[in-house]
Amino acid sequence: MKIISIIGNRPQFMKAAIVQRAWEDSLYFSELNMKVVHTG
Numbered sequence: 860m861k862i863i864s865i866i867g868n869r870p871q872f873m874k875a876a877i878v879q880r881a882w883e884d885s886l887y888f889s890e891l892n893m894k895v896v897h898t899g
Contacts, residue, residue, distance in 0.1 A: 862893045 860883075864875045875895060882893055 860891050862891060863896060864893070865896045865898060867898045 864878070866872055878897055879893065879895075882888065882891060885891075
């Protein structure tokens with residue numbers, strides 16, 4: 860499964876970091892492909 864996070868500014872980066880840590884700790888870490896897109 861692919862997950863794409865579209866982020867535009869700093870507060871959203873902080874929120875995405877929480878999701879990223881939870882994803883890394885999950886049992887499905889190897890089955891998921893997570894990408895971050897910065898729109899600037």
